[in-house]
Amino acid sequence: MRAVVQRVSExxxxxDGAAVGTIxxxxxxxxxxxxGDTGADVGWLAxxxxxxxxxxxxxxxxxxxxxxxxxxxxxxxxxxxxxxTARGNRPSFLAAARPEEAIPLYASFLDTLAAQLGxxxxxxxxxxxxxxxxxxxxxxxxxxxxxxxx
Numbered sequence: 001m002r003a004v005v006q007r008v009s010e011x012x013x014x015x016d017g018a019a020v021g022t023i024x025x026x027x028x029x030x031x032x033x034x035x036g037d038t039g040a041d042v043g044w045l046a047x048x049x050x051x052x053x054x055x056x057x058x059x060x061x062x063x064x065x066x067x068x069x070x071x072x073x074x075x076x077x078x079x080x081x082x083x084x085t086a087r088g089n090r091p092s093f094l095a096a097a098r099p100e101e102a103i104p105l106y107a108s109f110l111d112t113l114a115a116q117l118g119x120x121x122x123x124x125x126x127x128x129x130x131x132x133x134x135x136x137x138x139x140x141x142x143x144x145x146x147x148x149x150x
Contacts, residue, residue, distance in 0.1 A: 001041045001109070001146045002081040004030040007054050011074045011134035013124040020130075021122035026071030027052075028134045031109060032081030033102035034095050034147070041146035042105055046112040049073070054140050066117065073117060076124040076132055077106050099127060 011028040013021045029049060034041075055064040055071070066073060079102070083091035097105070106126055114121045124130045 001034060001037050001045045001105070002032045003045055003049065003144045004078070004081065005049055005052060005054075005142045005144060006134060007137045007140035008074075009135045009137045011132070013074060013076055013122075014131045014133075015125055015128050021074050021076075021124055023072035023074045023122050025069065025137075027066050027073045028132070028136075029073060029075045029113075030078040030081060031075055031106070032078045033097040033105045034082050035097050035101065037097060037101075037105055037146070039105075039108065042109045042112050044149065045144060045146045046109060046116050048144055049113065050116045052142065054142060072119075072122065073113060074122040074124075075110060075113065076130060077102075077126045102126070 006028040008023070008028045009025055011023050012019055027049065050067055051065050053065050054062050055066070055069045057063040079093060079096040080091070082096040083093055084095060085091050103126055110121055110123055
């Protein structure tokens with residue numbers, strides 16, 4: 001699984017002009033499921049996100065997690081995180097899991113993330129055309145990959 005995590009002061013996802021997820025201070029997470037991902041990928045990624053220390057402490061250093069600051073999380077499915085442009089300029093999405101594989105893992109990710117966060121997470125709708133609006137705070141943007149774990 002891959003994720004792009006952004007520290008935000010606010011974020012919102014809409015479908016057909018209607019807000020389906022809105023947060024204040026917290027994390028905007030774009031997540032993509034790759035062919036062959038498992039529950040181990042879900043657990044690792046969720047844990048990494050909730051423990052990621054990218055919020056400033058009183059000295060201004062990155063030393064606080066979303067849990068520490070009482071922040072919220074908004075998750076949006078993003079199969080394009082697995083795009084490959086190795087063969088030309090038109091992206092290939094062959095590495096992205098098909099919906100029948102991805103949807104259960106995405107749902108498990110949302111549940112695992114909420115459990116580890118200790119509160120519900122906001123989310124978009126898998127497979128929908130969504131508009132995402134956010135204010136990236138910092139800006140801080142961190143890519144994560146459960147297969148690389150670096």
